Amino acid sequence: MRGKDSFGAEVLSGESSISEFQEALISWFRKNGKRFPWRLTNDPYAILVSESMLQQTRIATVLERRYFERWMERFPTMEALASAEESEILKTWEGLGYYNRARNLQKAAKAVCDKHGGEFPRDETAIRALPGVGPYTAGAVLSFAFDRRGVIVDGNVSRVLSRVFAFPESVDSSGGVKKIWEFADRLTPENRVRFYNSAIMELGQRVCSKNRPRCLVCPVSKWCSAFHRGIAEDFPVKKAKRKATRKVERVALFVRGGKIFLTREEGSRRKGLWRLPELSEADASDLEESFRFDYSITRFRVTLVVHVLRGPMAGQSGGSGRGEWFSLGETDRWPALGSPYRRAILEFQDLGEA
Ligand code: SF4
Numbered sequence: 001m002r003g004k005d006s007f008g009a010e011v012l013s014g015e016s017s018i019s020e021f022q023e024a025l026i027s028w029f030r031k032n033g034k035r036f037p038w039r040l041t042n043d044p045y046a047i048l049v050s051e052s053m054l055q056q057t058r059i060a061t062v063l064e065r066r067y068f069e070r071w072m073e074r075f076p077t078m079e080a081l082a083s084a085e086e087s088e089i090l091k092t093w094e095g096l097g098y099y100n101r102a103r104n105l106q107k108a109a110k111a112v113c114d115k116h117g118g119e120f121p122r123d124e125t126a127i128r129a130l131p132g133v134g135p136y137t138a139g140a141v142l143s144f145a146f147d148r149r150g151v152i153v154d155g156n157v158s159r160v161l162s163r164v165f166a167f168p169e170s171v172d173s174s175g176g177v178k179k180i181w182e183f184a185d186r187l188t189p190e191n192r193v194r195f196y197n198s199a200i201m202e203l204g205q206r207v208c209s210k211n212r213p214r215c216l217v218c219p220v221s222k223w224c225s226a227f228h229r230g231i232a233e234d235f236p237v238k239k240a241k242r243k244a245t246r247k248v249e250r251v252a253l254f255v256r257g258g259k260i261f262l263t264r265e266e267g268s269r270r271k272g273l274w275r276l277p278e279l280s281e282a283d284a285s286d287l288e289e290s291f292r293f294d295y296s297i298t299r300f301r302v303t304l305v306v307h308v309l310r311g312p313m314a315g316q317s318g319g320s321g322r323g324e325w326f327s328l329g330e331t332d333r334w335p336a337l338g339s340p341y342r343r344a345i346l347e348f349q350d351l352g353e354a
Helices: 015-032 044-054 059-064 067-074 078-082 086-093 100-115 124-128 135-146 155-164 174-187 193-206 225-229 339-350
Strands: 245-256 259-264 291-297 300-310 323-327
Touching: 015 174, 015 193, 044 059, 044 067, 044 100, 044 135, 059 067, 067 086, 078 100, 086 100, 124 135, 135 193, 155 174, 155 193, 155 225, 245 339, 291 339, 300 339
Parallel strands: 245 300
Antiparallel strands: 245 259, 259 323, 291 300
């Protein structure tokens, strides 16, 4: 039996309507799906790498800067990654931010080599036990690498489901997250999961987009409750965002004989990364500001104020931590730098003052 809700959407409840929904998505994907490089492989390690990259970074950025290809060229296997130097791993990851993702990839590679004889586990519990692997990543590896049933919910899937079910609760509350996972679990097929999961994610990226969902070309519009009520853009419901905390960070850009001075980051989260030396307000009080820009990190909106310091004494004071001089022109030989500091150096070069 097929029914409609009071607004005309087909109700997604019985097995036949769910399988029609799955079929509609899969056929749409077969005609419209993009051939991303990570979709051309079923190597679970490569899938894990791509999913780790895409967790906090837009697909367009990963594609344009060839992060995935460059990583796979440099560390083609888990063995290669497991035995690599951390500095090289961070350098290859540079620009993607959230460096713990790169460290976790190496930990996961080591765990696969040490505990599973180098063979990627195919079982959900064992995959979930790998460092840095949560329910989403485990579902992605199960489905994309092994075509086994793995449920996934990312921002795109959550948006699609919140609209299809006109889900009235906030999708970022703990109850809301649980419910969206239940919807996803209910709709995920037993077979062709690789296609289904790719399809629902891509539908969220390209059709059921945040601001202007293109409902008239959507393959699942007949089941979409929000569309039939004409309120698609009211979903997903989200908790009010906390305002970012503003901060000012002052750094010294010491220049001497075509070289710049960089220091090692302190603290375990940023271990292995380098930066421009930080200046306290007191250190900077007599220094001229050269330029500034804003960047965001976690819940902070930071204004980075750069003081360019030149001359024979440059580099003798003001820097914190251990440091070294690096040639300004040899960008490839710089160590792994936090993105804002790399941007500051590149902006300094663009000013033509280098
Ligand atoms: Fe999204 Fe519109 Fe499709 Fe509903 S009909 S899933 S709102 S694009």
